[in-house]
Amino acid sequence: MPTREIAGTTVDVNEEGYFTNPDQWTEAMGAVLAQEEEIGELSDGHWKILNFLRQDYKEKGVMPTIRRVKNAGGIPTKDLYDLFPGGPLKKSSKIAGLPKPASCI
Amino acid sequence: MKRILILGAGSAGTMMANHLVKKLDLSQWKITVVDQHKTHYYQPGFLFIPFGTYSKEDVCKPKADFIPKKVEYVQQGIDVVKAEEKVVYLEGGQQLDYDILIIATGSKIVPDEIEGLTGEGWMKDAFDFYTIEGAVALAERLKTFEGGKLVVHLCEMPIKCPVAPLEFTLLADAYLRNRGIRDKTELIYISPLSEAFTKHNCAVVLGGMLTDKNIHFEPDYAVERVDGVAKKIISFDEREIEYDLLVSIPTNMGDSVIERSGLGDDLNFIPTHKHTLQSKAHENIFVIGDATDLPSSKAGSVAHFQADVLTENIQLYIDGKPLKEDFDGHANCFIESGNGKAFLIDFNYDLEPVEGTFPLPGLGPFSLLKETRINHWGKMAFRWIYWNLLMKARPMPGITTKMTPVGKRLPKKEKEELCLQEKLPEQP
Numbered sequence: 001m002p003t004r005e006i007a008g009t010t011v012d013v014n015e016e017g018y019f020t021n022p023d024q025w026t027e028a029m030g031a032v033l034a035q036e037e038e039i040g041e042l043s044d045g046h047w048k049i050l051n052f053l054r055q056d057y058k059e060k061g062v063m064p065t066i067r068r069v070k071n072a073g074g075i076p077t078k079d080l081y082d083l084f085p086g087g088p089l090k091k092s093s094k095i096a097g098l099p100k101p102a103s104c105i
Numbered sequence: 106m107k108r109i110l111i112l113g114a115g116s117a118g119t120m121m122a123n124h125l126v127k128k129l130d131l132s133q134w135k136i137t138v139v140d141q142h143k144t145h146y147y148q149p150g151f152l153f154i155p156f157g158t159y160s161k162e163d164v165c166k167p168k169a170d171f172i173p174k175k176v177e178y179v180q181q182g183i184d185v186v187k188a189e190e191k192v193v194y195l196e197g198g199q200q201l202d203y204d205i206l207i208i209a210t211g212s213k214i215v216p217d218e219i220e221g222l223t224g225e226g227w228m229k230d231a232f233d234f235y236t237i238e239g240a241v242a243l244a245e246r247l248k249t250f251e252g253g254k255l256v257v258h259l260c261e262m263p264i265k266c267p268v269a270p271l272e273f274t275l276l277a278d279a280y281l282r283n284r285g286i287r288d289k290t291e292l293i294y295i296s297p298l299s300e301a302f303t304k305h306n307c308a309v310v311l312g313g314m315l316t317d318k319n320i321h322f323e324p325d326y327a328v329e330r331v332d333g334v335a336k337k338i339i340s341f342d343e344r345e346i347e348y349d350l351l352v353s354i355p356t357n358m359g360d361s362v363i364e365r366s367g368l369g370d371d372l373n374f375i376p377t378h379k380h381t382l383q384s385k386a387h388e389n390i391f392v393i394g395d396a397t398d399l400p401s402s403k404a405g406s407v408a409h410f411q412a413d414v415l416t417e418n419i420q421l422y423i424d425g426k427p428l429k430e431d432f433d434g435h436a437n438c439f440i441e442s443g444n445g446k447a448f449l450i451d452f453n454y455d456l457e458p459v460e461g462t463f464p465l466p467g468l469g470p471f472s473l474l475k476e477t478r479i480n481h482w483g484k485m486a487f488r489w490i491y492w493n494l495l496m497k498a499r500p501m502p503g504i505t506t507k508m509t510p511v512g513k514r515l516p517k518k519e520k521e522e523l524c525l526q527e528k529l530p531e532q533p
């Protein structure tokens with residue numbers, strides 16, 4: 001299994017760079033990954049989404065869908081697209097240190 | 106007397122009633138089916154209504170004609186399933202207890218999930234063809250269409266019959282050519298997917314057809330809203346596409362009874378074991394057809410293969426034996442491509458559609474992943490097969506429940522493995 005170093009720590013990832021063990025993730029790594037994904041500085045709006053994804057994944061054991069982010073997380077889908085342009089769930093779950101979402105729509 | 110209760114008398118529920126009545130000991134088991142409607146629609150026929158190939162009368166028959174005499178049929182809306190109490194409440198208050206529950210309530214379009222779609226212009230410039238009402242209204246509108254921007258928009262996956270939107274687009278192309286107004290029409294196909302179809306092999310072939318026929322393909326499109334006044338649709342990443350006529354395939358969801366009963370996911374589809382069709386939450390509840398959350402296609406042919414597996418598993422469950430993990434995600438779909446031709450694809454959970462012949466190796470008569478006239482006749486014959494064989498649970502000669510590697514041009518290694526598993530002599 002591939003590994004990589006982020007913010008000074010080695011973590012397990014898959015071929016596409018998604019975390020395979022979300023417990024290895026830290027907020028500092030999130031900030032680095034956000035730069036890599038060309039999202040830039042993370043705002044409160046970004047963190048609200050990232051925190052919901054992490055919490056929901058922990059509780060349910062599966063990646064939430066965009067519909068679930070809207071319904072259960074109370075986050076308008078438009079925000080998701082505006083804050084993570086070019087593949088909102090793919091990018092946000094990568095930055096949040098979570099597995100790749102099964103379907104991105 | 107114990108009761109096996111089937112919710113829904115569409116394709117899957119009707120097949121299950123016909124299978125079980127032949128297999129169960131009716132001195133011990135009472136079979137009851139509930140559905141809200143009187144009429145059974147042959148939904149695959151909806152595709153042909155907008156172009157005048159079929160009329161409404163061509164696709165409906167009374168549900169009662171397909172429910173065996175020894176099965177009790179209750180025509181009533183289902184209000185809620187109380188799984189812990191093993192009872193189903195119908196609208197109007199009637200209660201039905203069960204020992205085993207089979208949920209076959211299907212999936213349906215929910216146009217209200219798309220902001221603005223059902224507002225101004227709905228059923229005037231914007232239609233669906235996934236309901237009988239939509240298909241009939243669209244047929245009327247197409248008659249008076251004289252050119253402009255015709256936009257076919259698939260909102261969100263999963264949908265039932267995932268090939269139908271593409272088929273509609275290809276048939277529209279042929280229809281417009283026949284009417285001599287294709288050159289006055291810009292035909293656009295919009296999809297949330299990155300390719301023309303969910304299965305890559307097939308997407309390549311069909312994507313090529315779109316290009317050949319000068320149909321513009323707009324991929325990765327996540328719709329935000331429809332503006333029925335300005336007649337355009339707008340995506341979350343602010344791509345605006347104008348239309349004169351919009352044909353929408355809205356979000357598909359399981360029935361609201363699933364939500365009321367707390368049995369479904371965000372789209373009201375029921376978490377189901379992939380290979381046994383038992384529900385994940387309750388061992389005496391089984392799920393079949395479009396109502397499941399399985400990653401197989403939502404299609405009548407899939408429900409047919411599932412019905413074979415589920416019939417056996419219900420008997421095993423009654424006998425207290427382990428269930429068979431026999432459902433492999435097998436799907437078999439004809440894809441109409443216009444001008445009296447069609448494709449055929451045959452695939453399962455693990456294997457993508459490939460070229461070959463079906464059902465007989467080398468002989469066909471159908472060709473896989475190729476456009477032929479005989480495939481088209483297969484598609485048209487499917488209506489007869491649906492009413493006379495599938496719904497009555499009569500055997501389909503030559504068609505196996507599991508996908509067969511025989512006659513398929515599969516990579517050598519996969520073919521050897523499959524032949525070994527199925528104990529088949531290896532084919533060249």
Ligand SMILES: Cc1cc2nc3c(=O)[nH]c(=O)nc-3n(C[C@H](O)[C@H](O)[C@H](O)COP(=O)(O)OP(=O)(O)OC[C@H]3O[C@@H](n4cnc5c(N)ncnc54)[C@H](O)[C@@H]3O)c2cc1C
Nearest residue numbers: 113115116117141148149183211266360394395404405406
């Ligand atoms: C345009 C179109 C083209 C298609 N083309 C093809 C094709 O070419 N090949 C193919 O194999 N498949 C095709 N399909 C798909 C096929 O029709 C479905 O997959 C199939 O009908 C699924 O069967 P089902 O029993 O799960 O659901 P359905 O047949 O939809 O039946 C569900 C039943 O449950 C009842 N029900 C639901 N909720 C309640 C409630 N609360 N109370 C009472 N009753 C309720 C409904 O009234 C309905 O009768 C097509 C579908 C469409 C729309």
